[in-house]
Amino acid sequence: MATFDSVMQRPVGPRGMTVSTIAAIAIVAFAIVFPLFFDPLSGFLGTSIQALAYVVMALGLNVVVGFAGLLDLGYVAFFAIGAYTTGWVMSGFYGEANIHVFVTSTVEALPGIHMNFLLVLVIAALLCAVAGVVIGLPTLRLRGDYIAIVTLAFGEIIRVFAINGPEIRPFGENYPLTQGKQSITPIDQIDLPFLEPLNSILSLRGYYWVILGIVLVCLFVVLRLRDSRIGRAWIALREDEVAAASMGIPLVKTKLLAYLVGGAMGGLSGAFLGPFIQVVNADQFAFSFSIFILAMVILGGLGSVWGAVIGALVLTFVNNYLIPDVLNGVPGALGLDFQFSDLGFGVFGFLLVIVMILRPQGLFPERRRAIELTEGLDGPPGGPPMGATPAPTTTRGEA
Amino acid sequence: MSDQPSENTEAAGGMTGGEGAPRPAADATTGAAPQGAGTGGATAVGAGTTEVADDALLAALGVSKRFGGLQAIAEVDFVVRPNAIAAIIGPNGAGKTTFFNMLTGLYKPSSGSITFRGQDVSRARPDVISAMGMSRTFQNIRLFGTMTAVENVLVGAHARMKGGVVGSIFRTPKVRAEEKAGRDRARELLTEVGIDTRWHDHLAINLSYGDQRRVEIARALASDPSLLLLDEPAAGMNPSESDALSALIRRLRDDRGLAILLIEHDMKVVMNISDRVTVFDHGEKIAEGEPLAVRADPRVVEAYLGKQG
Numbered sequence: 001m002a003t004f005d006s007v008m009q010r011p012v013g014p015r016g017m018t019v020s021t022i023a024a025i026a027i028v029a030f031a032i033v034f035p036l037f038f039d040p041l042s043g044f045l046g047t048s049i050q051a052l053a054y055v056v057m058a059l060g061l062n063v064v065v066g067f068a069g070l071l072d073l074g075y076v077a078f079f080a081i082g083a084y085t086t087g088w089v090m091s092g093f094y095g096e097a098n099i100h101v102f103v104t105s106t107v108e109a110l111p112g113i114h115m116n117f118l119l120v121l122v123i124a125a126l127l128c129a130v131a132g133v134v135i136g137l138p139t140l141r142l143r144g145d146y147i148a149i150v151t152l153a154f155g156e157i158i159r160v161f162a163i164n165g166p167e168i169r170p171f172g173e174n175y176p177l178t179q180g181k182q183s184i185t186p187i188d189q190i191d192l193p194f195l196e197p198l199n200s201i202l203s204l205r206g207y208y209w210v211i212l213g214i215v216l217v218c219l220f221v222v223l224r225l226r227d228s229r230i231g232r233a234w235i236a237l238r239e240d241e242v243a244a245a246s247m248g249i250p251l252v253k254t255k256l257l258a259y260l261v262g263g264a265m266g267g268l269s270g271a272f273l274g275p276f277i278q279v280v281n282a283d284q285f286a287f288s289f290s291i292f293i294l295a296m297v298i299l300g301g302l303g304s305v306w307g308a309v310i311g312a313l314v315l316t317f318v319n320n321y322l323i324p325d326v327l328n329g330v331p332g333a334l335g336l337d338f339q340f341s342d343l344g345f346g347v348f349g350f351l352l353v354i355v356m357i358l359r360p361q362g363l364f365p366e367r368r369r370a371i372e373l374t375e376g377l378d379g380p381p382g383g384p385p386m387g388a389t390p391a392p393t394t395t396r397g398e399a
Numbered sequence: 400m401s402d403q404p405s406e407n408t409e410a411a412g413g414m415t416g417g418e419g420a421p422r423p424a425a426d427a428t429t430g431a432a433p434q435g436a437g438t439g440g441a442t443a444v445g446a447g448t449t450e451v452a453d454d455a456l457l458a459a460l461g462v463s464k465r466f467g468g469l470q471a472i473a474e475v476d477f478v479v480r481p482n483a484i485a486a487i488i489g490p491n492g493a494g495k496t497t498f499f500n501m502l503t504g505l506y507k508p509s510s511g512s513i514t515f516r517g518q519d520v521s522r523a524r525p526d527v528i529s530a531m532g533m534s535r536t537f538q539n540i541r542l543f544g545t546m547t548a549v550e551n552v553l554v555g556a557h558a559r560m561k562g563g564v565v566g567s568i569f570r571t572p573k574v575r576a577e578e579k580a581g582r583d584r585a586r587e588l589l590t591e592v593g594i595d596t597r598w599h600d601h602l603a604i605n606l607s608y609g610d611q612r613r614v615e616i617a618r619a620l621a622s623d624p625s626l627l628l629l630d631e632p633a634a635g636m637n638p639s640e641s642d643a644l645s646a647l648i649r650r651l652r653d654d655r656g657l658a659i660l661l662i663e664h665d666m667k668v669v670m671n672i673s674d675r676v677t678v679f680d681h682g683e684k685i686a687e688g689e690p691l692a693v694r695a696d697p698r699v700v701e702a703y704l705g706k707q708g
Contacts, residue, residue, distance in 0.1 A: 225567055229562040232550060247619075249558075
C-alpha cells in the first residue's frame, strides 16, 4: 500500500545517500556538462538556454497556480517587468544618464545606465515581487475564475503600458518608460564579478551556465518552501479556503506571499532573457505567452515542482525545435500548401488534450496527488464508507 | 512570515481553564439584562439565566444575522464558561451552524457583539480568532484532501509555529527543530483522539468517516485552543463510536481544561455530557438550561414534534 512515508522514504543507496539524491546529483552533473557536447554557438544550445529560462517561469507560476491554487493568466507581466528592468539599467536606453555600477571597462565608456547583472537580478526580482503584491491585492476577495480574469487584465495593462511607454515620461523628457513596439537594444552582455563579461557572439555556454544556476537556486527555494509551514499553508488554501482560515492561516498574507514568490521568479527569468535575447520590445509580452507558461505547468502536473521543470523543457523544445526545425517541412513534402509552424498553438492544444485524456494528473504529478490516485484503488480497509467525503461546500445558511 | 501579533499568542499560552479567566470587556458586562424583543421570548429553564457573568469565556450579546430578507439569527444571547461543556440543539435550519460561523469569524454579525476572553471579536478575522484560542470542526468534514492526517494536524498548528520564508528556505536548526516537534505533537494528538498510528501517514480523506471526524478534532486541538467548537461531531457515527466520542469530549474537558461547545443531534451524546443545553429554533433561542430540564420544556417539545392538540 502506498503510504505517504513509503513514498517519502526512498530506497537507500551506498553511503546512506538515497537513490533520489544520487539521481539528482547525476542529473545536475549532466546538466552542467551538457553544453560541452554541442558547438558553443549551436542553435540547440540556444533553445536549451531559452528552455531553462522558461523553467524558472514555470517554477514561479507553479507556486501561484499549483501550490496556492490562484489561477494566474497574466504571468507575462513579470517577464515584461524583468526584461524592461534590463532595458532600463543595463543598456544605453537612457543615454542622458551616465551611471555605471560594478561594470567592466568595456561598458564603462558607454552612455546610459549600466549595472552589474547580479544587481539587475536583485532589482528585477524586487520590482516583480512588488508587482506580484499589487496584482494580488485586488484578487484577495475573489475566487477561482474571477482571479483569472483580474490577473489576465493585469497582464494586458502591463503590455499596454509597454506599448504606450514612449509617451510615459514620469522622470523627465529624456526618460520614457519604454520604446514601445520598437526595441530597446542592445542590452549589455551578462557581466559577473571576477569573470570576463560573457560574449554571446563567441559562445553561448556562459549564458547556459548562468541560467542553470538561476534554475537550481529557484528549484531549491521552491522545494524547501513546499515542504515547510508556508507550503502547507498554500496547499491548505488551495484545498479549502474556509477551513484554512478557520485553522489560523491568514489568507491575505499567505496569498500575497505566493504572488510575491511567483512574481520574483518571473522577474529573474525576464532579467536573464533581456541580455540573452538582446532586445526588449512590447510585442514580446502578448497574452499568449502567459498561456504558454501555464500550459507548461499544467502539462507537467499542477502543483508538481518536477512537473513544471519537465513541462517547460518539453513545450519549449516542441515550440522552438520540433515545430520549426523538424516538422516544418512535413506538409510541404506531402504536397500540402502550409507551414507546420503556422499550427504552433494548435499543436500545444492537441498535446494538452492528449495529456488530459491519458494522464489528467500531468506528466509528472505532485507526489501527494499521485498517492491520492493510487490510494483510491487500494485504500485502507474500512474507509471511506458511507458515500465517502462530502465535497467541501459553503456552509452558508446551514444550521 | 511570523504570523500572529505576539500579544495574542502570549495571551493564548498564558491561560487555560477557569483560573485565569479574563474579565470580559466593559460593554459586555452591561448587558446582563436581556435585550430587545427577540430575547424576550426566550424562556430560561433551570437555575441559570443568560447573564454575561464575569467568568464568561465566550459571550455573545444580542447577536443577529440577516441574509437579505432572511433572519437567520435573531438577538441571541449566549455564554460559555471556562471548562464547561455546552450544547446547542435545534431542528434543521434553526441557525445553529450560522451561529457557529459568526463565533468563529466566518460571518460578521449584522448586529450584536461577541466577546471572547475579554476581547470583542465580532469583526475579527477567522485566523485571528483561531490564534486567540477558539478552534472548530465542521459539520460536513473539511479536511485538506491531498494532505495526510499528520499534515492536516500540522496546518492546525500553523499559528503556533513561527518558521518564515527565509528560515524555511535555509532550513535553519530552529525551523528544523520546530518542524520535528510539530510532527511529533501532531502524532500525539492523533493518538490522543484515537487514530491508530498506522493511519497517520495516509491521506486524511481515505480514513473511515469516524476517523475523519477525529482527525478534524485533532487538527482543531493543534492550535492549543481554550474553547473547542464541534459541529455535529457524532453525525454518521454508530452508537459505540458516539459513546467513544462522548468519552473523548469529556476527557478533553477534564484533562486539558478545555471549554467545549457542540452542536449535536444525537440526544444521547447531548444529554450525557453537556452541562448546559441551549435550544435554537427559527434563529431564536427558545430555551436554555440543564439537559434534563430542557428536555422537559414544552417549547422544546413543540419545536421538535409540533404543537399538541
